[in-house]
Amino acid sequence: MNCMKCKVSENPSIKEAYRLIEDGIRKRALVVILACCSASYEGRARSRLDAGERLIVIKPDGTFMVHQDRKVDPVNWQPPKSRSRAYIKRGSLYLESIRRDPEERLEVEIHEAHLVSYYLARDVHDLMVAGHENDMGDMIIMHPHLIEKGFRPVAREYAVTSGFIDILGKDENGSLMIIELKSRKAGVSAVKQLKRYVDEFREDRVGVRGVLVAPSITHDAMEMLEEEGLEFREIEPPRELRSNRGVTLDNFL
């Protein structure tokens, strides 16, 4: 029942469950409930979930989730900064989570609580992650020869009317190169995107090369790439876990 950080109640009465949940919310704890429940949501969309046995989580940042016994995503949820509370109405226990802007409301009716607990969790660390598109850009700026010998980056996130070019540069002959990065397998949409960028420059009558950089590419995308006279470089996103993020071109110009 008590371990400083945890409070737990098995098969609590409605009133016990109510008190423990409200206590957990007020103490800004991680509230965890195993219960038979049903749920109604109304907001950007609208949904109804009939009774079943599920995991309910209320986080100290206001996040509210109902998880079924399947899938990664919660079946119903509210985002951080939502306001949650418990209440008893006509002898039944309810949880409510409300968000403002957009106005959204999730109501969960607890038919039978099997386990109610809260956890005064301390967690100061953030995830360190590598392998994003941005990391690929950093790597190419620092090692331009990965694109090809003589490649020189000129600009990053270069704004054009149809969007932002990931990396703009020149090859050893001085021809403009447009680099489109994808951190995972590139599909036809990536090729279309690259083509739009290249077309914008080709209208200006410059010899322009378009290069799609990704760890792999779908068959259809490769076909379209070749039809359009564009190029593909197979490059894996880097794997070094670094806390120091954000390499800019300024470091090298």
Next chain:
Amino acid sequence: MNCMKCKVSENPSIKEAYRLIEDGIRKRALVVILACCSASYEGRARSRLDAGERLIVIKPDGTFMVHQDRKVDPVNWQPPKSRSRAYIKRGSLYLESIRRDPEERLEVEIHEAHLVSYYLARDVHDLMVAGHENDMGDMIIMHPHLIEKGFRPVAREYAVTSGFIDILGKDENGSLMIIELKSRKAGVSAVKQLKRYVDEFREDRVGVRGVLVAPSITHDAMEMLEEEGLEFREIEPPRELRSNRGVTLDNFL
């Protein structure tokens, strides 16, 4: 400790925790752990999470999640059909979840378990939801006058080279109309998409109208729409709840 559906252990020893977790996985229960842990992931990307107090969930479908005290998304996870197990190495308790294709591995080291539990959850119901783009399409097919008087739908999900046109139809004068649906506020990307569809047909020298249908639109998107001679219809997605799918056999296996 026991309520038929639940097993719970507070501040278990490493061996107790190990046994309860393995028992829960084997019984295809929903395993819920509150613990101080760290995590390493390697797969499509790579990540490292230093020690902190978190919620760990293992679902009977193979889903594995590590939740921090913030945000809706798990900080680390594995999708359904992953294989999870617990093991003790050099006196420490570890959880491992492995996925094949793509090959991915998540390892969690439990430094101190505060609560270990599992829940033999039965849940046969699926979410009923309304307000999707597809629902808007259904509504417009059944009530074409929502677009305008005299509008006649001709095709749905009509394939063109740049994608699929949500609804193709004709106005009362026989002019072709291309309808692009968005269930939420439409941005510039929606306008670009519609423009590409319309351009494909305009090349064929037909008087073609393009209509963006959404509950609202961003300022920039509206400007671009007007510049391109396209139209906007403010329509809310319908709200009637329909069951996506009935109960399937899988729920009983």
Next chain:
DNA sequence: GCCTAGGTCCCGTGG
């Protein structure tokens, strides 16, 4: 099995 597109996407970032 691969691929495409939608989502109450979530989430960070930049205007």
Next chain:
DNA sequence: CCACGGGGCCTAGGC
């Protein structure tokens, strides 16, 4: 504050 785009996106549907 809103708008935009990436993501280990997840997930459903098509082929």
